[in-house]
Amino acid sequence: MPLASYQTSVPVVVDDAKCIADKGCTVCVDVCPLDVLRISDMTNKAYMAYDECWYCMPCEADCPTGAVTVNIPYLLR
Amino acid sequence: MALDQIVDGLSEVSCDVLVIGGGTAGPMAALKAKLKNPKANVVLLEKANVKRSGAISMGMDGLNNAVIPGYATPEQYTKEITIANDGIVDQKAVYKYAQNCYKIIEELDSFGIRFLKNENGDYAVKKVHHIGTYVLPMPNGETVKKALYRQLRRARILISNRYMATRLLKSSDGRIAGAISVNTRTAEILVIKAKAVILCMGAAGRLGLPTSGYMFGTYENAANSGDGYAMAYHAGAALANLECYQINPLIKDYNGPACAYVAGPFGAFTANNEGSRFIECDYWSGQMMLEFYNELLSGKGPVFLQLKHLHPDTISEIESTLHKVERPTRGLFQQGRGVDYRNESIEMHISEIGFCSGHSASGVFVDDNARTTVPGLYAAGDMASVPHNYMLGAFTNGSVAGIDAMEFADNHDFAEFDAADVATERDRVLAPTRREDGIPPNQVEYKTRRLVNDYLQPPKVTRKYELGMRRLAETRQDMQEHMIARNAHELLRALEVQSIMDCADMAVHASLYREESRWGLYHWRTDFPEKDNENWFCHTLLSKQNGKMTSEKRAVEPYVVPIADDEKDLYDKQRIRATA
Numbered sequence: 286m287p288l289a290s291y292q293t294s295v296p297v298v299v300d301d302a303k304c305i306a307d308k309g310c311t312v313c314v315d316v317c318p319l320d321v322l323r324i325s326d327m328t329n330k331a332y333m334a335y336d337e338c339w340y341c342m343p344c345e346a347d348c349p350t351g352a353v354t355v356n357i358p359y360l361l362r
Numbered sequence: 363m364a365l366d367q368i369v370d371g372l373s374e375v376s377c378d379v380l381v382i383g384g385g386t387a388g389p390m391a392a393l394k395a396k397l398k399n400p401k402a403n404v405v406l407l408e409k410a411n412v413k414r415s416g417a418i419s420m421g422m423d424g425l426n427n428a429v430i431p432g433y434a435t436p437e438q439y440t441k442e443i444t445i446a447n448d449g450i451v452d453q454k455a456v457y458k459y460a461q462n463c464y465k466i467i468e469e470l471d472s473f474g475i476r477f478l479k480n481e482n483g484d485y486a487v488k489k490v491h492h493i494g495t496y497v498l499p500m501p502n503g504e505t506v507k508k509a510l511y512r513q514l515r516r517a518r519i520l521i522s523n524r525y526m527a528t529r530l531l532k533s534s535d536g537r538i539a540g541a542i543s544v545n546t547r548t549a550e551i552l553v554i555k556a557k558a559v560i561l562c563m564g565a566a567g568r569l570g571l572p573t574s575g576y577m578f579g580t581y582e583n584a585a586n587s588g589d590g591y592a593m594a595y596h597a598g599a600a601l602a603n604l605e606c607y608q609i610n611p612l613i614k615d616y617n618g619p620a621c622a623y624v625a626g627p628f629g630a631f632t633a634n635n636e637g638s639r640f641i642e643c644d645y646w647s648g649q650m651m652l653e654f655y656n657e658l659l660s661g662k663g664p665v666f667l668q669l670k671h672l673h674p675d676t677i678s679e680i681e682s683t684l685h686k687v688e689r690p691t692r693g694l695f696q697q698g699r700g701v702d703y704r705n706e707s708i709e710m711h712i713s714e715i716g717f718c719s720g721h722s723a724s725g726v727f728v729d730d731n732a733r734t735t736v737p738g739l740y741a742a743g744d745m746a747s748v749p750h751n752y753m754l755g756a757f758t759n760g761s762v763a764g765i766d767a768m769e770f771a772d773n774h775d776f777a778e779f780d781a782a783d784v785a786t787e788r789d790r791v792l793a794p795t796r797r798e799d800g801i802p803p804n805q806v807e808y809k810t811r812r813l814v815n816d817y818l819q820p821p822k823v824t825r826k827y828e829l830g831m832r833r834l835a836e837t838r839q840d841m842q843e844h845m846i847a848r849n850a851h852e853l854l855r856a857l858e859v860q861s862i863m864d865c866a867d868m869a870v871h872a873s874l875y876r877e878e879s880r881w882g883l884y885h886w887r888t889d890f891p892e893k894d895n896e897n898w899f900c901h902t903l904l905s906k907q908n909g910k911m912t913s914e915k916r917a918v919e920p921y922v923v924p925i926a927d928d929e930k931d932l933y934d935k936q937r938i939r940a941t942a
Contacts, residue, residue: 286799316414318585319578320524320546320851323365335851337577339584340691343414357695361574361615 295333296340296356297322303352304330313344313353366849368795371550372788377403377520378771379764380541380556382527383590384408385416385583386753387743387760388562389510389519390466394764395560396517399772405554406519407543409526409854410585413511416564417583417720417744418753421504423624423687425477426490426752428467428498429460433487436460438494440923446492446647446933447723447749448880448893450603450901452919455730455748455759463758467498470757473509476502488627492643492932497623503687525552527589528857529787530559530597530739533777538597538738540779542787544857549795549850551788555779557771558738560763561726562756563590565608565744566865568858570714570819571811574615577804581610581617581713582744587858588865590745591717594726595864599734600903602727602747602916604872607820607884608718609651611665614711618689620667625680630669633707634662641936646721648882649936655712655820655883666707677703712883714811715819717865720756722884723749727903732763735905738774740767793842794856800846803855807862809837814866822873822887831870838863867911872904875913882936 304310307329314322314331322344323334331353338358345353356362378399381392384406392406408415429439439460444451467485471477478486478499489495500506514521524546531539531553540555567582578584595601611632613620622632622644634640634657641653657663669677681703685693701708719725725747732740740763741747743756751759794803817830841863847853878894879886901916 286801288802316411318410318415318419318583320410320854326364337584337855339419339578339580340694341414341419341583342690343419346420346690347414355691355694357616357691357698358576358579360576361572361579361617362695362698 293336294359295336296338296358297333297344298354298356299331300352301328301330303350305350306331310349312347312349316343316347318343365547366851367548368850369548369550371548372553374553374555376555376776377405378556379404379558379560379767380554381406381560381562382541383416383562383564384412384521385562385564385743386418387756389514390757390760391560391562391742391764391767392519393513393517394761395768396519398765398768402768402771404519405522406514407522407525407527407554409524409546411523412514412521414507415585417586418506419583420690421506421687422500422753423503423621423683424500425467425498425754426623427496427750427754428487429463429496430467430485430487430498431464434494434496437923439496441925441929442491442493443750444921444923444925445929446645449899449930450723450880450918451749453922454919455728457922458730458762459748459751459755459758462762463754466754466758466761473513475506475509476500490623490626491645497627499624499683500687501683526854526857527593528791530593531779531783532597532736533779536737537777538736539777542784544791544853545850546854547850549792549853551791553784555776557774557776558740558767560740560742560767561590561594561745562743562760563745565716565718565720566591567716567718568862569716569811569814569865569869571815572617572714573711574617577808577811579617581612582716582718587861588717589858589861590741591726591868592861592864594734594741595868595906597736597739598906599736599739600727600905601868602723602725602901602903604717604724604868604904605876605885605902606648606723606881607869608716608722608724609820609883610646610713610721611651611654611710612713613692613695614709616692616695617713618692620708620710621684622667624683625667625669628676628680629672630667630680633666633668635664636662637668639938642938643936647933648722648884649933650882651712651884652882652886653936658712665710667710668707669703670705670707674704715814718744719747719749720744720752721750722881723747731766732759733766738770738777791857794845794847795853797844797846800844801840803845803847803852803859806837806841806845807855807859810834810859810863810866813837818866818869820883820886822885824874824889827870827874834863834866834870868904871911871913872902876902
């Protein structure tokens with residue numbers, strides 16, 4: 286069975302201008318309980334790779350530059 | 363190399379005490395084990411990152427079961443929990459908790475975790491339960507994880523993050539020998555030999571599907587997928603009273619507490635659509651949940667947490683706790699919907715089902731030393747059977763487990779396990795990565811949890827359970843033969859689905875075994891609508907015997923604190939009476 290990808294608007298948004306992942310920071314990726322954040326190969330900035338969010342906030346609370354914003358997932362907004 | 367790419371690897375390490383799960387009970391168990399024998403090696407294994415893992419990832423807004431001298435006694439607390447849990451309690455463990463928890467509060471205080479105190483410097487304990495006074499607010503509760511982490515570093519606990527334990531290892535004579543785990547970002551296998559193992563892996567919180575349809579919008583931290591329950595089961599440990607589900611009253615759609623424990627002591631209350639109270643007491647018991655459920659269906663719903671009648675300053679105080687600690691996105695959620703507590707009540711609903719002894723009584727069976735039925739294997743926190751034990755119970759019983767497990771490790775050498783067990787488990791774990799084509803884990807998970815909602819949610823109907831069992835068996839077959847994981851992260855989810863499926867099967871089996879109704883909504887069987895003390899005043903223990911799921915009765919231990927006949931049904935009278 287072939288697989289198709291499924292469109293979803295992800296709750297965690299990263300401001301590339303503030304994100305310092307390209308300087309080696311991985312704080313948000315490290316703390317996420319669901320392990321859904323990654324550093325992009327293309328931009329070298331953090332982004333939400335998997336829409337499996339508990340909207341719990343460590344990524345936003347622990348980000349040293351205030352680059353991460355957690356939104357409520359659309360389905361329960 | 364890119365994260366999540368699958369790497370072929372197998373390594374082995376050993377330690378004296380292995381603690382699996384770094385949320386609440388786990389860090390305390392590891393700390394106490396290490397302090398008991400500073401020369402021993404203690405490993406704390408965590409699927410996520412100990413800094414921010416588990417139910418208290420963002421802290422906690424209060425202690426719900428603090429037995430503080432001057433406010434409550436261990437005898438009173440033991441009595442209250444016994445009645446709230448319909449009498450099915452081995453009181454020894456509850457009483458021991460009640461005696462020890464004040465010491466733990468003082469210890470947490472010394473770690474820098476702050477509790478609410480009055481102008482005299484005494485703990486400001488509030489009343490939420492039916493009988494006693496045990497709720498201690500934590501206005502600065504967001505510091506809990508950081509404070510714990512500092513203690514772990516200081517004690518030189520070996521922390522291994524991003525390893526998911528999948529199965530326990532045992533010797534031929536049945537003693538614990540260690541665990542097998544898999545790296546959640548590389549899929550490399552790590553075998554950990556240990557003299558004693560403590561399971562602190564949280565609730566089975568991803569069992570039912572939230573009504574929002576968002577799979578990770580669960581009441582429990584969605585990382586708590588019931589892995590500990592599944593591992594204990596496959597290791598042959600007994601699990602107690604799994605039919606006593608966890609179902610909680612929550613903010614509708616958000617699925618976090620509203621939260622009556624925080625707001626109740628200030629004068630807020632649970633009300634129906636007419637603005638009237640309908641339950642006597644906001645403490646989360648099965649009996650209270652049944653009244654909540656009945657009210658929702660009666661035409662008098664929706665149900666609300668009402669606080670708009672309070673003084674604006676009081677509302678601000680409640681708001682600052684609710685929106686800062688435990689689930690801080692509560693504020694964002696209400697803001698998005700334009701809800702201001704000053705002029706609108708909080709719409710509530712009931713949660714999906716799960717296993718969690720933190721709020722009910724469904725857990726891996728443990729005695730008052732946190733020992734399971736497998737020698738050398740311990741359990742603590744939400745996944746162990748001490749009922750209604752909340753965060754403070756996880757800390758207190760985690761402490762008990764850590765000390766006893768280190769004593770066990772000091773008196774035993776490593777048990778030998780069969781190398782073939784590792785090979786078999788490695789094949790099972792990696793099977794979804796070896797398929798070219800198939801069904802992704804998220805679809806298997808959605809279907810499993812949708813079936814749980816359709817067939818397993820109370821009221822429990824025998825015919826529905828039988829149909830549910832058949833549908834789940836078909837889905838299990840798909841899972842075993844066709845589930846595919848294309849990277850290490852998908853493998854993590856694929857392994858979690860297998861825990862969820864095991865928990866669903868256990869929920870069916872345990873629920874069909876107990877042929878009565880008990881614990882209000884938690885185990886309401888329409889085919890056996892009455893409480894039957896003559897035949898079912900007992901625990902049920904579920905275990906794997908000769909490869910087969912089996913249930914049996916276990917007598918309730920004689921009470922340490924006697925309960926008078928006229929006190930036994932205090933929690934059965936939850937509905938407010940129409941006349942005085």
